[in-house]
Amino acid sequence: xxxxxxxxxxxxxxxxxxxxxxxxxxxxxxxxxxxxxxxxxxxxxxxxxxxxxxxxxxxxxxxxxxxxxxxxxxxxxxxxxxxxxxxxxxxxxxxxxxxxxxxxxxxxxxxxxxxxxxxxxxxxxxxxx
Numbered sequence: 001x002x003x004x005x006x007x008x009x010x011x012x013x014x015x016x017x018x019x020x021x022x023x024x025x026x027x028x029x030x031x032x033x034x035x036x037x038x039x040x041x042x043x044x045x046x047x048x049x050x051x052x053x054x055x056x057x058x059x060x061x062x063x064x065x066x067x068x069x070x071x072x073x074x075x076x077x078x079x080x081x082x083x084x085x086x087x088x089x090x091x092x093x094x095x096x097x098x099x100x101x102x103x104x105x106x107x108x109x110x111x112x113x114x115x116x117x118x119x120x121x122x123x124x125x126x127x128x129x
Contacts, residue, residue: 033108046103
């Protein structure tokens with residue numbers, strides 16, 4: 001495979017300290033955008049409540065497995081497997097809660113018209129074992 005491409009199974013990507021987090025961007029050394037997979041159980045926060053005011057990111061969330069409820073600025077959105085939720089406005093407060101066991105949500109983020117930079121939180125999380 002070399003440098004031209006890399007292949008991995010998502011089930012094999014996990015952080016040692018936080019096995020529910022699959023740091024995909026780090027695993028593949030992706031430099032164009034941020035991408036992570038979040039695995040959680042029924043009733044837990046798949047995506048903790050936050051906004052992207054500080055980073056300015058646009059974010060796309062894809063429910064790959066299970067079922068989640070997203071809350072965007074107080075509006076609840078039912079998100080079964082296969083649902084895509086795009087949040088263009090960084091100031092939107094967002095959260096997703098798992099409704100089924102083994103729910104997994106892929107998050108992809110970056111800036112419109114600006115080169116990607118690794119977020120400080122990711123660098124800090126990766127440094128912790």
